[in-house]
Amino acid sequence: xxxxxxxxxxxxxxxxxxxxxxxxxxxxxxxxxxxxxxxxxxxxxxxxxxxxxxxxxxxxxxxxxxxxxxxxxxxxxxxxxxxxxxxxxxxxxxxxxxxxxxxxxxxxxxxxxxxxxxxxxxxxxxxxxxxxxxxxxxxxxxxxxxxxxxxxxxxxxxxxxxxxxxxxxxxxxxxxxxxxxxxxxxxxxxxxxxxxxxxxxxxxxxxxxxxxxxxxxxxxxxxxxxxxxxxxxxxxxxxxxxxxxxxxxxxxxxxxxxxxxxxxxxxxxxxxxxxxxxxxxxxxxxxxxxxxxxxxxxxxxxxxxxxxxxxxxxxxxxxxxxxxxxxxxxxxxxxxxxxxxxxxxxxxxxxxxxxxxxxxxxxxxxxxxxxxxxxxxxxxxxxxxxxxxxxxxxxxxxxxxxxxxxxxxxxxxxxxxxxxxxxxxxxxxxxxxxxxxxxxxxxxxxxxxxxxxxxxxxxxxxxxxxxxxxxxxxxxxxxxxxxxxxxxxxxxxxxxxxxxxxxxxxxxxxxxxxxxxxxxxxxxxxxxxxxxxxxxxxxxxxxxxxxxxxxxxxxxxxxxxxxxxxxxxxxxxxxxxxxxxxxxxxxxxxxxxxxxxxxxxxxxxxxxxxxxxxxxxxxxxxxxxxxxxxxxxxxxxxxxxxxxxxxxxxxxxxxxxxx
Ligand code: WTA
Numbered sequence: 001x002x003x004x005x006x007x008x009x010x011x012x013x014x015x016x017x018x019x020x021x022x023x024x025x026x027x028x029x030x031x032x033x034x035x036x037x038x039x040x041x042x043x044x045x046x047x048x049x050x051x052x053x054x055x056x057x058x059x060x061x062x063x064x065x066x067x068x069x070x071x072x073x074x075x076x077x078x079x080x081x082x083x084x085x086x087x088x089x090x091x092x093x094x095x096x097x098x099x100x101x102x103x104x105x106x107x108x109x110x111x112x113x114x115x116x117x118x119x120x121x122x123x124x125x126x127x128x129x130x131x132x133x134x135x136x137x138x139x140x141x142x143x144x145x146x147x148x149x150x151x152x153x154x155x156x157x158x159x160x161x162x163x164x165x166x167x168x169x170x171x172x173x174x175x176x177x178x179x180x181x182x183x184x185x186x187x188x189x190x191x192x193x194x195x196x197x198x199x200x201x202x203x204x205x206x207x208x209x210x211x212x213x214x215x216x217x218x219x220x221x222x223x224x225x226x227x228x229x230x231x232x233x234x235x236x237x238x239x240x241x242x243x244x245x246x247x248x249x250x251x252x253x254x255x256x257x258x259x260x261x262x263x264x265x266x267x268x269x270x271x272x273x274x275x276x277x278x279x280x281x282x283x284x285x286x287x288x289x290x291x292x293x294x295x296x297x298x299x300x301x302x303x304x305x306x307x308x309x310x311x312x313x314x315x316x317x318x319x320x321x322x323x324x325x326x327x328x329x330x331x332x333x334x335x336x337x338x339x340x341x342x343x344x345x346x347x348x349x350x351x352x353x354x355x356x357x358x359x360x361x362x363x364x365x366x367x368x369x370x371x372x373x374x375x376x377x378x379x380x381x382x383x384x385x386x387x388x389x390x391x392x393x394x395x396x397x398x399x400x401x402x403x404x405x406x407x408x409x410x411x412x413x414x415x416x417x418x419x420x421x422x423x424x425x426x427x428x429x430x431x432x433x434x435x436x437x438x439x440x441x442x443x444x445x446x447x448x449x450x451x452x453x454x455x456x457x458x459x460x461x462x463x464x465x466x467x468x469x470x471x472x473x474x475x476x477x478x479x480x481x482x483x484x485x486x487x488x489x490x491x492x493x494x495x496x497x498x499x500x501x502x503x504x505x506x507x508x509x510x511x512x513x514x515x516x517x518x519x520x521x522x523x524x525x526x527x528x529x530x531x532x533x534x535x536x537x538x539x540x541x542x543x544x545x546x547x548x549x550x551x552x553x554x555x556x557x558x559x560x561x562x563x564x565x566x567x568x569x570x571x572x573x574x575x576x577x578x579x580x581x582x583x584x585x586x587x588x589x590x591x592x593x594x595x596x597x598x599x600x601x602x603x604x605x606x607x608x609x610x611x612x613x614x615x616x617x618x619x620x621x622x623x624x625x626x627x628x629x630x631x632x633x634x635x636x637x638x639x640x641x642x643x644x645x646x647x648x649x650x651x652x653x654x655x656x657x658x659x
């Protein structure tokens with residue numbers, strides 16, 4: 001737990017929802033919220049059944065809401081059928097939204113492209129027809145490795161239209177990470193682009209796919225479909241590679257949606273856990289979409305006139321729920337962007353809000369913190385230099401937001417009038433779980449406040465007993481909910497062990513430590529496992545360690561997190577080489593080599609911020625590496641704990657010296 005998180009627990013400022021917001025909110029006032037909580041607590045199945053009937057269009061209505069007979073393998077609306085893409089697109093054509101702008105896309109260089117719901121529908125249908133013509137059908141798995149683009153949304157929706165299960169891989173992951181996911185998920189199709197643009201530079205994507213497919217074990221992949229983003233030269237395998245624009249050109253603009261069972265997997269998204277191998281989190285169609293849509297209405301107070309902007313990448317769950325599915329199911333106009341918040345300059349977010357008249361802005365604390373710095377450096381990067389009066393609601397996601405960043409966001413971006421929804425959730429939960437409702441909840445900077453109706457979040461001890469307010473414990477969800485993870489792809493045992501450990505009475509274990517205050521507000525204190533949160537991205541320490549020890553120079557490595565003012569946490573690696581411990585310039589050179597190696601093995605987001613070399617690592621007499629002590633050393637603090645159980649206490653002094 002970092003010091004900054006300690007200090008948030010003493011935060012006393014409270015910001016009640018503005019009356020003008022309450023007056024127009026979808027969930028307006030405490031009584032409305034309480035009524036939903038009570039309905040859900042009194043009769044959960046009645047509550048969820050009602051919402052699923054009211055919010056989704058079913059091709060075959062369900063008769064059973066929740067089946068707990070194989071707990072913790074729950075099923076929701078299990079005998080119902082629907083199509084997710086029809087619920088995002090077709091419904092909007094009959095609801096009078098055909099000519100409404102669905103997506104305003106702004107590319108890295110600032111070019112803007114818009115599509116209406118009708119146009120998006122046609123593009124999705126054409127692409128789905130092309131996939132169908134190639135023989136892809138419900139249940140097949142497609143890896144999507146695309147830049148942020150309208151095409152990425154089209155590809156995901158086209159898969160959903162056919163029941164093809166997509167697994168999106170963030171464009172920043174290496175060919176090795178890509179290969180791991182292609183083989184684990186058993187993909188028969190890869191959808192990629194020639195390149196992506198980031199900060200004015202083209203970064204090739206297709207070569208990583210070619211490399212991954214060449215690594216072996218990918219024989220099931222029949223095609224690699226390529227979106228032409230930059231038009232640069234690409235290597236081509238005529239037997240396997242197809243241009244997206246060529247295969248869609250002659251297709252019909254109508255493709256009947258394939259009804260699938262509510263439990264049919266919509267997607268599998270890999271995320272880091274406590275072991276070296278990422279977990280393929282499997283989500284359903286019905287329950288998942290229900291929550292993506294409802295949280296748009298509740299948390300984001302979605303209104304037909306909104307211009308919604310979630311700055312996430314579709315490679316993460318936030319981009320799934322709050323770009324590809326939620327906003328479309330809610331019939332909104334949304335902004336999608338390619339690039340980085342600091343290009344062409346650090347005023348980009350504020351300029352985009354001004355240009356596109358964004359009403360609802362959802363981003364990550366790490367982006368806010370980096371933009372605070374930039375805005376202090378130059379007036380033209382400051383939000384106050386832009387007209388942000390269109391904004392009515394702000395959101396935060398991915399990591400705890402420190403109160404200083406919260407206040408800056410509130411004052412400088414929200415003009416002190418916009419509520420901030422600090423949404424706590426995870427890849428596994430599918431959508432928001434603990435968050436303020438903007439027309440209900442008094443806000444406390446640094447707290448994600450209270451649970452959503454139907455979400456039985458609680459803090460418990462190691463036996464599952466409730467922990468009193470003001471004391472730390474494990475964050476759990478006591479009852480299943482529709483958008484919960486259904487499985488870890490191909491590893492049912494790991495699903496049970498990771499999320500439903502037997503000592504916790506069948507509760508879902510989130511993996512976060514947290515505490516509740518006396519108002520029932522939750523304060524997230526950080527992960528309880530070996531997962532780091534770097535710039536809002538989940539990273540397993542074991543993943544980075546495995547990458548390091550795969551390098552020919554490395555004998556042993558231990559990776560820990562250290563609090564970082566901008567990225568939340570930073571990766572610090574303690575490394576023992578097979579040869580003698582390097583010093584001075586040599587240590588710097590090998591450090592760089594290893595950092596580049598990690599970027600190549602996993603992706604640039606996993607690069608250690610610092611590498612320290614030792615003759616050994618601190619170990620117990622039984623050989624266990626004492627990561628707890630390394631965390632103290634990484635922070636630059638003196639170890640005050642008892643080190644008498646260590647085999648080699650002197651090593652701590654050596655490791656305490658940064659290169
Ligand atoms: C952390 C991202 C504090 C938490 C949607 C969780 C947060 C992990 C918040 C999930 C928040 C996410 N406040 N911590 N508002 N939101 N986290 O799977 O540790 O990429 O377990 O999902 O991020 O990260 P994931």
